[in-house]
Amino acid sequence: MALAWQLAKRFRRAKVQNRFISFISMSSTVGIGLGCFVLITLLSVMNGFERELTQRILTVIPHGELYSTDKTGIENLDAQLYRLNQDPRIAKVEPYTPLTGMLQFKGELKAISLTGIAADAQNTFSRQVTDEHWQNFALNSDSVLIGQGIANKLDIEVDDTVQALIPVTTKDLRFSAPTSITLTVAGFMHVGGELDNQLGLMHLAKATAAAGIEGQALGMRFTLHDPFSAYITMRDIGYSYPQAVYMSDWTRTQGHLYNDIQLVRTVVYIALVLVIAVACFNIVSSLVMAVREKQPAIAILKTMGATDTLIRRTFMFQGVLNGLIGIVVGVTLAIIIAPNLSTIVKFLEGVFGVEVLSGDIYFIDFLPSALMWQDVVVTCVVAIIMSVLATWYPAHKATKVSPSQSLH
Structure with missing residues (x-):
């Protein structure tokens, strides 16, 4: 050799x-x-x-979601949150209520996807929202955090007052006059890309009331220890859930x-x-x-x-x-x-x-x-x-x- x-x-x-x-x-x-x-x-x-x-993206977009099939919202929310937080696969579970509508400012409109969350969910959005803006948001229940792209398009500044127009459907699936919510801009979110032109955060109680939900929240957002197991984990949780719910995970919306x-x-x-x-x-x-x-x-x-x-x-x-x-x-x-x-x-x-x-x-x-x-x-x-x-x-x-x- x-x-x-x-x-x-x-x-x-x-x-x-x-x-x-x-x-x-x-x-x-x-x-x-x-x-x-x-x-x-x-x-x-x-x-x-x-x-x-x-x-x-996966710090703003939930890894998984469970949400009620009707306006009753999640039943026994606190007990379910406690139970699910014991699951070793789950890092965090938070209640939320999503709203989709139009944001109006000075006669201009922009489509927005608002998420109602608890004021103590700062850790979830620590990379996207500055501490100052989050403090402004937490102190005012009528405040909103909007994506930087939306703010740039509508020329919105901090402390400006905006209107959120939320569509309302009747039982026969007809649209009635939209619900108008007056909100004060507490600050901006910076996620990156197209999401900056779509997302906004508001307080959970106000979003739940605007959506006409009877309970505390329409659904729950899941953060998993392994986000790439979301498809299997969410189906395992959803199929065994004691209430009729829809289930989703990030691979459906951002999986591409x-x-x-x-x-x-x-x-x-x-x-x-x-x-x-x-x-x-x-x-x-x-x-x-x-x-x-x-x-x-x-x-x-x-x-x-x-x-x-x-x-x-x-x-x-x-x-x-x-x-x-x-x-x-x-x-x-x-x-x-x-x-x-x-x-x-x-x-x-x-x-x-x-x-x-x-x-x-x-x-x-x-x-x-x-x-x-x-x-x-x-x-x-x-x-x-x-x-x-x-x-x-x-x-x-x-x-x-x-x-x-x-x-x-």
Whole structure:
């Protein structure tokens, strides 16, 4: 094994008469390194998007919901909240009443989705609402927090008075005159993306009264320890609930974002693994030509007693060495750049005056990145395996060299 490794390094350092072989060998190393670098970097970006989805949107959008099928609201609310909070899968349960209507200010209208919540739910929205605005909201039962996008569109300032127009349906499903609620703007929410143009928060009691709910709240909002288990968990809770309720989870409303992230992750992984595979084909080409050029040396080694195993290992090590150099360089660059990608992209945006992600369209206005070591390990293992496989055929061809013909 040690002799094979020494011969491989010697063959690799030896002066190559055919410069084209050196070029192919170098291109395989560069291709593998570039593939590893881009693959780890893009997987880190996908991890960053998933992290931001969890920490931004899924702190405002409940992981799961149960709500009454009629105007009676949730029965025995306090007892049910106590019972559900004992479930180890659930981090927090809060009562809520949703309202959908139009927000009116100075003759202009904007659609809004209001959520009535308890005034002590600040921790749920700590990332989206400043402490000052939340204190303003908590002190006034007639106050409202609105999305920054709505405030910008209607030119609303803190302490402005707005009207919320809530549609009312009769028992025969006809619309009657909408309910008008006068609210004072206590502050703004900043979630990111389209949600800033839709969401608002108001006090639970006022929302429940405006919706005509007989109980304390129409439903309950769930925050789970594992938000990605919401589909199974909410159905398990809903099917066993003692009251007729509708059940929902975040995958119905925002699941497309997560599905898009996973789809892009899969496509990126397949595409870049194929790039690494193409680079490994260059290892095949360079080794086949190297075997042809080194036929006299192979013949001399055989006449000196070298076995086929030694010859095979020599050329396999030579090919793997090219792959390892590319892997080490590519992975090292990725480990350095991926954690700092957000800062690098922000700097380039300032230099070239371009915007990679618009906060008005996407739920974030920067390129996130989160390096995960399992991605690094998997990428290295895949690249090494493909490099080893690429060396087998040329190494096998080297064992077929005939000393009598090569030294003739």
